[in-house]
Amino acid sequence: MAMETMSDVSIRNLVKTFGNAVAVDGISLEVPRGAFVTFLGSSGCGKTTTLRMIGGFEHPDSGEIYIQGKPMGRTPPHARDTSMVFQSYALFPHMSVRENIAFGLQERKVGKSEIKERVQAMLDLIELPHLGDRKPKQLSGGQQQRVALARSLIIEPTVLLLDEPLGALDLKLRKQMQIELKRIQRQVGITFIYVTHDQEEALTMSDRIVVMAAGRVEQEGSAEDIFDRPASRFVAEFMGAGNVLPVQVESHDATSTSVNFAGRAVTVPQPLPDGEIALVIRPEKLRLDSTDGWQGKVVESVFKGSMMSYRVELTDGTSMLAEVAHDDTAHRHAIGDTVMLNFRGNDATLVPGSIGAG
Amino acid sequence: MAMEYVPNAEAIRPRRQIDWVPIITLGIPTLFVILFFVMPIVLIGRYSFNSIDPVTGLMTTDWSFAAYERALTSPIYQKIFLRTLTIALTSTIVALLLAYPLGYFIGAVAEPQQQGTLILLVLIPFWTSYVIRTYAWIGILQTNGFLQEVVGWVPGMGGSLLYSRAAVIIGFVHVYLPIMILPIYASARNMDKRYIEAAHDLGASPFRTFLRVTLPLTSPGIIAGIVLFFIPVFGSFVTPQLLGGTGDTMMGQQIQNQFGEAFNWPFGAALSMVMTAVVLVAMVLFFRFADPEEIYGG
Structure with missing residues (x-):
């Protein structure tokens, strides 16, 4: 019950189908007040549908959404205390930037002079104080994005919903906007629910990440949790874990599990998960110049700027991906070189799921 | 080298x-x-710059403004001109009230798979000749006709509507309605539905959303529809000839009459030129007022 009073949004057993397709298949989660929460998943995982149900654009088949403890039922969007920033921005093309931002306040019958003041404050917040009289079409993608944000923020919603808002921007602008969005969120202190398929974007901005697949929640936790301790093979692969390896269990107790990987024992500090398991190790956690470990041969090397990426084939045929910082501390390997590969059990994770099953 | x-x-x-x-x-x-x-x-x-020799009744090719003088100053023609304008505008408004909901529904509400069929249904009347469709209204509107049979008991519907202004307006609306529906349908279909969702999201009720977002964003279709409807109606002579009263004639009939019966070609030509000029000026003003560049900022 303590969680409930802390939550801006509570979702209970949400189900939504479109025809025969199940978009959302029984999702429950809590969104803490003031948090930046990201729904992360590939297209069709149900993240946008869930967001649209919170905003009132779709109605759940079953289950309930509570906003600050109030069940939403079939409350229409205009009567909800949420606001949505659309992927396409949906700025009204026939209105100026100022008119777009003022829209929500005008519909709330706020006085003219107050609207003028608050619109100007918003233009300052999004750092476009001089572009108020332009039409949306006369702005760049990044500027339109900020106006869309201002238009939603000005009505001071309990929850701001963002549906892949950076999807249309180029990489450099996207990085810039990620930091900007985070800054604005901290400044206004409103709960943000953000939808994206980009794991890096999720890691950069989120307080909490909800990884979704096939209409269900795969894992929920802080960015570090999701990145360092994936709860399933799916999450590990989605977060770009790189190496998901077959292992045999040798021994286990309450806090650690020893597994055999390619002839050597690895002790991972975590209890044994149920069912079949796989070992997950990120490419950047591998060392190639160890004195002890697995012997292998470099079969591929790719220069990635700050990183060198190597594909190494172990003597038993297992293929592994290693990433080494590209600086003068690291020895550079050529294709065909023999390397001694090693990693620490503390850097590895055991996840349920057999290799080759999916 | x-x-x-x-x-x-x-x-x-x-x-x-x-x-x-x-x-x-x-x-x-x-x-x-x-x-x-x-x-x-x-x-x-x-x-239109020719004149009729009052003695012989033949057309002379001297340059004369006599036809224009008569066209612009005659109280009878001023009256007919205003009447034509009134009938055309009334028909346009009635047609718009019918065409907008239908065009909007087909373009923005109906499932995309059904839109083609619905537009086909709108266009089916075009497969029948204008004149035949207008004659059909005579059958419906005349004394003891279909309309009177069905709703004759309603007060005020007892008499025949035929040969009245109402009959002319009904005829115009029926004949030209499809060409008004088409552009409205197109603009409704092209409008991004996210704009409506955004307006709801920002707290606008469905009615307010219609006024502030839907209507302005479909206005190019409305304007095109009005223009396509108004122009043929303004110059029409068949519909008022068949359905209208003899005391309620329109300019198109007057022009046709000058050429076909009165044999005063200069005067008929001058009336035509005045009508053309009026339509031209009206359209220029109308399009300037509804310039998409102006609406969306170039």
């Missing part, structure tokens, strides 16, 4: 070849427009 560079003019500038493609593709339509649009207007324009 260094080779002297001699530019080969032949190689630099290949022999000019006549490109027939633009000449043919642009030439044929241009010729068509000149022959069947520019020429008739120039001809009518020239006729």
